Amino acid sequence: MKVKRIYAVNFRNYKECCLEITSMVNIFYGQNAQGKTNLLEAMFYAAFGMSHRTAQEDDMQRLDTNQLAVGINFEDLHGVNDVKIKRQQLDGKNKKELFLNDVKVRPKEHYGTLNMVMFSPEDLQLIKGEPALRRRFFDMQISQTDKAYYDLLIKYNRILQQRNRLLKDIRDNNASIELLLTWDQEFVLTAARIAVKRMAALQKLKNIAKDIYAALTGELETLTVFYELKANNGELLYPDEAICWEDFYRSKLSERQQVDILRGSTGIGPHRDDLLFKVNDRILKAFGSQGQQRSAALALKLAQLEYVRQEIDEFPVLLLDDVMSELDDQRRCQLLKFIDGKVQTFITVNDKALIPDLSGNAYFRIIEGRIAEG
Secondary structure, three states, X not given: OXXXXXXXXXXXXXXXXXXXXXXXXXXXXXXOOOOHHHHHHHXXXXXXXXXXXXXXXXXXXXXXXXXXXXXXXXXXXXXXXEEEEEEEEEOOEEEEEEEEOOEEEOHHHHOOOOOEEEEOHHHHHOOOOOHHHHHHHHXXXXXXXXXXXXXXXXXXXXXXXXXXXXXXXXXXXXXXXXXXXXXXHHHHHHHHHHHHHHHHHHHHHHHHHHHHHHHHOOOOOOEEEEEEEEEOOOOEEOOOOOOOHHHHHHHHHHHOHHHHHHHOOOOEOOOOOEEEEEEOOEEXXXXXXXXXXXXXXXXXXXXXXXXHHHHHOOOOEEEEEOOHHHOOHHHHHHHHHHHOXXXXXXXXEOOHHHOOOOOOOEEEEEEOOEEEEO
């Protein structure tokens, strides 16, 4: 999968830009606050319809403008395609439209058309950061190659919101508890389907990550990945492949019904689960060195690349946002060795000397939202 052209209008500090891409490794360099990360964000937004930096889409729109547009022309195994997002203010309301080859599409038809993996300094927190970071990492990995999973996540979040609203209504307004049974059934069926897909993906991810981590550490250490089922009462479970997920969730919702009503929220489900990482049987978050944690984060991101490749038979595009200065020489070399000649990559750095010559590097200097090649 290769990007051929990037364009943006009124995105962050870019009034207008159109960049033709011909190289496998593309380096955006320049001083801080010039727009390097903004350019990668525009690419991410065009591919996924969301930012990797903010949930407030107004933040991405150039000041004193009423519209923005981003798009990417790319080539994959099936031909050349174009994804585009337009966002504008009409009658005081924001209207967002997504296009695939100039045809307006729904988010689920747009998502996963252009596969990308982003690696930023925040991802170095994958091991010791909040569970939401790991869930997002895992969900994005699966959703890119499984549109049914994307649909399930949307449906699950809608059910979860409705169930939580009803729990509060039962607690505060004595609403009928019988109404809860309908939402519980929908919750059980959807949560079970998500869990089945997550466990199948986990088996692939853990094997890929194990091999990559071993290579990063000279075969001296072993990385293992576990799935944690967490409840808000402190209960912690490690499921096996034989578990019947519908029975599990049905039983847990019944057990926790009164607790959920008192708290006004659903205390168990895919929205609370987590990934646990161990190196040589020691919990990495608690006992791993900073070097081990960074190696594991890098291994997981490279595993994400390989996972997508195995699912769709080609590598996704890789975005590396200011991580080169965060990695030591050994890990930087391992990363570059992995991508060289295989993965089209876009890298932001302050100093372009951090990136050795690979398969025909292209350099773009960014100054105040303007791009100069070379």
